[in-house]
Amino acid sequence: MKFHSTRNTQLRSSSFDAIRHGLASDGGLFVSDDLGTTTLSFDDLISKSYQDIALEVLSRLFDDIDRSVLRACIDAAYGEQWDTSEITPLVELGDDFVLELFHGPTSAFKDVALQILPQFMASSVKAQESRRPHADSESSNSESNAGERIMILTATSGDTGKAALEGFADAANTGITVFYPANKVSKIQQLQMTCQQGSNVQVHAIDGNFDDAQTAVKQVFVDQAFNEELMANYHVRLSSANSINVGRLAPQVVYYVYTYVRMLERGQIAQGEQLEFIVPTGNFGNVLAGYYARALGVPVAQFLVASNRNNVLFDFFNTGVYNRQRPFYQTTSPSMDILVSSNLERMLYYESQGDTRLMSMLMNDLQQWGTYEIPEELHRTIRRLFSAGWADDDQIQEAINHAWREHHYCIDPHTACGYFLMQHTARHEGVKRVLLSTASPYKFPRVVLQALDVEAPENDLDCMSTLCEVTGVSIPRNLAALCDAHERFTGTISIDAIRDAVASAAQNM
Numbered sequence: 001m002k003f004h005s006t007r008n009t010q011l012r013s014s015s016f017d018a019i020r021h022g023l024a025s026d027g028g029l030f031v032s033d034d035l036g037t038t039t040l041s042f043d044d045l046i047s048k049s050y051q052d053i054a055l056e057v058l059s060r061l062f063d064d065i066d067r068s069v070l071r072a073c074i075d076a077a078y079g080e081q082w083d084t085s086e087i088t089p090l091v092e093l094g095d096d097f098v099l100e101l102f103h104g105p106t107s108a109f110k111d112v113a114l115q116i117l118p119q120f121m122a123s124s125v126k127a128q129e130s131r132r133p134h135a136d137s138e139s140s141n142s143e144s145n146a147g148e149r150i151m152i153l154t155a156t157s158g159d160t161g162k163a164a165l166e167g168f169a170d171a172a173n174t175g176i177t178v179f180y181p182a183n184k185v186s187k188i189q190q191l192q193m194t195c196q197q198g199s200n201v202q203v204h205a206i207d208g209n210f211d212d213a214q215t216a217v218k219q220v221f222v223d224q225a226f227n228e229e230l231m232a233n234y235h236v237r238l239s240s241a242n243s244i245n246v247g248r249l250a251p252q253v254v255y256y257v258y259t260y261v262r263m264l265e266r267g268q269i270a271q272g273e274q275l276e277f278i279v280p281t282g283n284f285g286n287v288l289a290g291y292y293a294r295a296l297g298v299p300v301a302q303f304l305v306a307s308n309r310n311n312v313l314f315d316f317f318n319t320g321v322y323n324r325q326r327p328f329y330q331t332t333s334p335s336m337d338i339l340v341s342s343n344l345e346r347m348l349y350y351e352s353q354g355d356t357r358l359m360s361m362l363m364n365d366l367q368q369w370g371t372y373e374i375p376e377e378l379h380r381t382i383r384r385l386f387s388a389g390w391a392d393d394d395q396i397q398e399a400i401n402h403a404w405r406e407h408h409y410c411i412d413p414h415t416a417c418g419y420f421l422m423q424h425t426a427r428h429e430g431v432k433r434v435l436l437s438t439a440s441p442y443k444f445p446r447v448v449l450q451a452l453d454v455e456a457p458e459n460d461l462d463c464m465s466t467l468c469e470v471t472g473v474s475i476p477r478n479l480a481a482l483c484d485a486h487e488r489f490t491g492t493i494s495i496d497a498i499r500d501a502v503a504s505a506a507q508n509m
């Protein structure tokens, strides 16, 4: 039992339970106080494969799961569905580096986590079943419910939905229901979701923005009576595939470690030499994974937190005040259109030395007033490790254009936020910089074409072909296949109908 809530150390869970539940019962996020107590031995990782590095990292973060189980999960998650055996290739870009996180089956960085999360879930159900014969008396708040199935509920700003659908489609003992904001994701993203195959999947467009959807889904999770009803009537337990789940966070730590190991291996960096990571950010999940990697020993000088026009994190790092009471902008980087960066709570927990009372207070303020202010000392502490910036849509275009002009390298609008900041901030003396690239440009071909001053065809699918002609970069298989796919899920529901949609999906599981 190593995980507990950021808001209460008493609510304890094993790794598998934390993964299955997603969110702690008090609304807090699962954290472990073991983080940072041991570091990796990087010498032993040199020349190891992505999968082998993943095993070392995951067995530190989930040390109560058998290595053989982790190994099987890793092998299933990082195989032929990736278009390169490197999984997350590290490429040079002038004096800097780019870590390409988009070579998975949906061409978004979320595949890194969402290819393995269903494996964790399935393994946790199996572990639970093998425990059942003697579990009854020993665990009073027993997790065991005969024939229990897991339904994943996800609110998505675009990429998570598809990556989760792809990961969970037809997975044993699970179902998945995805809500996305109608007309607020790219046409390609929408098609990726509405054409999803699989007997256990549901996709709904909702009338509202991403935050509305996420808030409504969170409310479903904490509605105890509703959850009991689902369990009693259908043996269904709700769980989350959003980036608050430790089962998503942990696999993302791997690529930071991988980066450092590859750079050591190629002589691009000396042992212990510090790196700066530039991270396009929404829910703070991607940056937080880097923070965990640092706790495992990856030397990090700084994280540059890159936002789009929804620059709530930029203001937070500069002022110490988190304020979600602000206009919500729909941008050309929709996966970062977020006003509540849930994963921030984990970083604040650790940086406040595990102050659960403070976390409860802050998150209560956020819930009640839409804003919170962290103590001055905590603000000073986090400012040492994190800097922040943002790019508006024009600057995103400028960055895409610049990367192509200068480096003949095509980036997507999310990566472009980071690229813009990298381009406009001075390199710290002697510190190598790594930009995390979070999506294939082919997921946003219209915006990219416009940035390259190429006339974009009417249809988004044709935009992919044009982009291919212009750049010579081939279209990822999964996206090319959308041209002949059939849309299964159409129509839009209101925010208020989310609960009923969940109940009906559970009934039909």
Ligand SMILES: *Cc1c(COP(=O)(O)O)cnc(C)c1O
Binding pocket: 108, 109, 110, 159, 160, 243, 280, 281, 282, 283, 284, 285, 286, 287, 335, 336, 414, 415, 438, 439
């Ligand atoms: C989800 C996403 C992000 C933001 O990641 P967080 O973990 O939410 O910070 C950035 N870029 C793309 C393409 C994404 O899909």
